[in-house]
Amino acid sequence: MRSPDKNDESKGGQSMKTCLLCSSPIRDEMSLTDIVRLTPLPNPSVCSDCNSQFSDLSTLPTCDGCGRRQTAGMPSHCNDCLRWEGPDSMRFMNTALFEYNSFMKDYMKQYKFNGDYRLRKVFSQGVRDRLHKTNAVIVPIPVSMDTMANRGFNQVTGLLEYVRFSEVLKVKLKRKTVPQSAKNRRDRLELIQPFEMIQSKKFLIKNKAILLVDDVYTTGTTIRHAANLLYQYGATSVRGLTLAR
Ligand SMILES: [Zn+2]
Numbered sequence: 012m013r014s015p016d017k018n019d020e021s022k023g024g025q026s027m028k029t030c031l032l033c034s035s036p037i038r039d040e041m042s043l044t045d046i047v048r049l050t051p052l053p054n055p056s057v058c059s060d061c062n063s064q065f066s067d068l069s070t071l072p073t074c075d076g077c078g079r080r081q082t083a084g085m086p087s088h089c090n091d092c093l094r095w096e097g098p099d100s101m102r103f104m105n106t107a108l109f110e111y112n113s114f115m116k117d118y119m120k121q122y123k124f125n126g127d128y129r130l131r132k133v134f135s136q137g138v139r140d141r142l143h144k145t146n147a148v149i150v151p152i153p154v155s156m157d158t159m160a161n162r163g164f165n166q167v168t169g170l171l172e173y174v175r176f177s178e179v180l181k182v183k184l185k186r187k188t189v190p191q192s193a194k195n196r197r198d199r200l201e202l203i204q205p206f207e208m209i210q211s212k213k214f215l216i217k218n219k220a221i222l223l224v225d226d227v228y229t230t231g232t233t234i235r236h237a238a239n240l241l242y243q244y245g246a247t248s249v250r251g252l253t254l255a256r
């Protein structure tokens with residue numbers, strides 16, 4: 012993935028569009044296949060070569076728990092998900108839009124770690140198409156104040172640029188370091204909980220169905236901590252949607 016050079020969004024439709032990821036020109040004409048299927052192109056800011064390197068999970072069998080691609084012989088819940096299941100575990104289901112393959116990893120590196128905010132455009136229209144019919148309250152996973160200061164943006168809300176969402180969570184400022192032995196189970200869980208509710212927003216959650224959105228589902232720890240907190244504040248159901256798994 013080369014770094015994109017001139018691709019000024021403000022230039023409008025007249026100028027030659029170039030791929031946000033490799034800078035090669037994008038032809039505006041639709042192919043006959045595009046016209047026949049009458050569906051929006053997945054990533055209109057990306058050339059077909061780059062598009063084809065993302066692995067779309069929407070038409071593939073996936074794990075019911077985390078949304079990862081289901082390979083031959085895999086149970087309906089993958090081994091990662093089975094580890095989460097216990098007598099007091101909550102129900103949680105995640106859907107992922109794409110596989111976290113090497114091309115997606117490169118994309119994330121450019122978008123998050125190089126802080127190229129334009130790259131939200133690679134997926135933001137697709138995310139809108141996916142979410143515009145949901146009745147759930149859409150809650151993005153927050154980033155810490157340090158990340159916000161360094162990167163300048165939350166990569167998750169960037170993906171949600173065309174979607175109405177509610178920022179009800181924030182990353183805890185500092186974690187107390189109390190000896191674990193001095194704490195009961197509930198306190199220990201509280202200690203490892205990275206998020207807290209923004210108290211003035213908790214009414215947005217109570218008795219609502221929530222869709223939590225994150226960029227990547229890796230171990231599931233982050234999104235499950237957030238889901239737990241939303242249940243504590245009275246959400247009736249919490250599901251997850253991540254760009255990648
Ligand atoms: Zn490209």
Ligand SMILES: [Zn+2]
Pocket residue numbers: 074075076077078079088089090091092
């Ligand atoms: Zn799974």
